[in-house]
Amino acid sequence: MQAVSKARGLSRAFKFPIFLNSDRFLAPDVLPIEAPHTSLPWRNHSTFSSRTSFSSGFIGGDYLEIKQCAMYMRTLSRAHFSAKASGTIDGSPTEAVKESYDQMLQSVVVKRTMPPNAWLWSLIENCKNHDDIKLLFDILHNLRRFRLSNLRISSNFNCNLCREVTKACVRVEAIDFGKKTLWKHNIYGLTPSIASAHSLLLYAKKHNNADLMKEIMKLLKRNDLPLQAGTADIVFSICYNTNDWPLMSKYSKMFVKAGVKLRQTSFDMWMDFAAKIGDTESLLKIEKLRSESMKQHTLVTGFSCAKYLLLEGKAEDAAAVIQVLSQNLPEAKKSNILVELQKLVNEWPLEVIKHQKEENKKELATSLKSDIPAMINALLKNGLEVTINMEDLELTSKEGILA
Known part of the structure; x- marks a missing residue:
């Protein structure tokens, strides 16, 4: 007392x-x-020093x-x-x-x-579970405050550290902590980067988690992180794998508006998806964008264009596209033409018809049943040696489409 x-x-x-x-x-x-x-x-x-003068005792x-x-x-x-x-x-x-x-x-x-x-x-390297990540983020918070108050360093840690922290979060599936690495204003001294976002998006892709992808894309926008071609590749693949065309359309517009130069892989997925659901209007627009940045077709984009022409009832034009594609492909890859042609006969007709409105299914099935053989005959006349099993084109025996 x-x-x-x-x-x-x-x-x-x-x-x-x-x-x-x-x-x-x-x-x-x-x-x-x-x-x-x-x-x-x-x-x-x-x-501390100033206080000692008052009462050293x-x-x-x-x-x-x-x-x-x-x-x-x-x-x-x-x-x-x-x-x-x-x-x-x-x-x-x-x-x-x-x-x-x-x-x-x-x-x-x-x-x-x-x-x-x-x-x-x-x-960071030794993090094995969620509790390890808790300690990691706590020590980052402490280090940031120490740098600021004692060393007078106000800048964040570099992007490499942030990327490795995010990888650790993904490795142990501490995704809630991983999302914090994308915050522009955070208490941990982390510098958000698109590389960190890609680690999280790849996790979403691995688990076919479109909801997580949406969250990450919102964080990118909110924290002013620039979209890149690699981001589009991952996002498009998630939309494709989850069979979500509206989501693909939404994000493709976002990437185009942001001026992102899409890679061939992105155009492959985008056009293949549009051809799969029979969206001819989108196919035409995507092909126009692709042709502005790329001179030659890939196997996927070339066949997507052929499918577009078949949907438009232009069998001979579809054959011409495949003919040119075959001529431009290296000799080692020409066998892939036959593989894609067989898929066009075996798989695509039923897939594209399935995505049509009920009242349009019968009309499209009738059209494809005549146009696909016409395309194959045109290819044979032009000297392309193809042997295609046409039995699977009997759409009347499958799912009662023409019944």
């Missing part, structure tokens, strides 16, 4: 607030590791207590995370990650020095 009275007297005498009961000196209930280096008196060396006498407080809070921090982790499916953080985390935390909290970069890279 006497010590308390004396301290309060000093506070009144020098008009300097001394918070004896402040939570600056108590272990907080939430995020205990944040308190030591954000609020304890030795956080700012200049402030007071500061000197309590320094050991403050140091012990920091050690206690570090211990509490580990216990807090261990207890929290025990209730998760993934289990506790791995030993290697905990060791790196404790070393780095001691460096910034107790020693007041920036830990070696190798420790952080080691922590």
Whole structure:
């Protein structure tokens, strides 16, 4: 009590607030590791020095207590995370990650020095579960604040670090944390990049998760990350694999509007999808865009154009497109023409008819049943040696289309 009275007297005498009961000196209930280096008196060396002039006896006498407080809070921090982790499916953080985390935390909290970069890279590489990622993001938060308050470095960590952090999140399927790496304004010092977004999009592609893809695309827009040709490749493949043409149309417009120069692979998926559902209007527009940036057709885009012409009832023109395509292909790939022709006969007619309105199905089936053989005959007349099994073109025996 006497010590308390004396301290309060000093506070009144020098008009300097001394918070004896402040939570600056108590272990907080939430995020205990944040308190030591954000609020304890030795956080700012200049402030510390100025205070020693008021009462060297007071500061000197309590320094050991403050140091012990920091050690206690570090211990509490580990216990807090261990207890929290025990209730998760993934289990506790791995030993290697905990060791790196404790070393780095001691460096910034107790020693007041920036830990070696190798420790952080080691922590990232050793992440094996969701709790490891929690510790990773917590230490990133601590490092960012230390850089800002002690080293006066306001810039974020570089893009390479952000990319590797995102990869670690994807590796252990901590996708909620992974999405945080795309935030332009974040507390972790991470620099969002399109490379990080691609890691998340590839995860969405692997799991055919169109909803996750939509979330990531919203984050790209919200955080002003530029779309790239590689982004279109991944997005188009997800739309194609999930059979979502409206979504493909939506994002293709977005990429075109953004001025992204699409790759051949993107045009392949885009045109093949349009041909599969029989959207002739879109096929014509896509082909126009493709021809503006690419001189030659791929096997997929060439056959997509042939399918467009068949849908328009132009069998001989469709044969001419395939003839030119065959002439331009390398000798080693010419056998692929026969494979695609057989698919056109075996698979495509039923697929495209399935996507038509009920009242149009019979008309299209009748048209294709006559136009596809006409195209094959035109190819034979032009000297293209093809042997195609036409039995699968008997649409009357399948799904009752002409019944």
